[in-house]
Amino acid sequence: MAAGGLALLMIVLFFIFSIIIPFWVYSDAQQNSSYSAVLWALVAFFGGLLGLLLYLLIGRDRTGGRGGNHGGNDGWNDNERSNEPDLRR
Template sequence: MLTIPLQAAGAIAFLFGLVSLIVHLAIILWVYSDAQSRSDQPAFLWAIVAFLAPLLGLVLYLLLGRK
C-alpha cells in the first residue's frame, strides 16, 4: 500500500491551491482584456462574473459576451 507522509500531502495541497489561484487569475485577466476589444458590454462586469464563477463565467462570456 502506498502511503504519503503528511508533510508531502501538505505540499501537494499547497501546490494545487497555488495552481488553482494562478488559473483563476489568468481567466479573469483574459476575460477582461478580451472583453475590452470584443464585447459591447463593459469589460469590468465580465471580469466580475469571471471572478465570482471562473469556469461558468468563462463559458458565459464565450457564449454571450463576444460579438
C-alpha cells in the same frame, strides 16, 4: 508528504488562475464584446470557470468587435459615414 505537496500545488494553481482568468476576460472583452469589459471580468472573477464559460458562450460578439447588434449600429445608417448616396428612398 506527496499528497500534501500536490494539495499545495492545486491551491496555488487555483489562486493563480483566479487572478489570470478575469484579467484575460477583461482584455478580451475590450476587443471582442459590445458589453462592459469590467462586468465580464467580475463575472469571471466571482464565477470562476463557469463565469469564463458564460463569457465565451454569450459575452463575445460573433462579429468580433465592438458595435455588435446589442443596441448599437445595426447597419442601416452606414451611409452617414460613406460617400455613397442613400438609395433607400
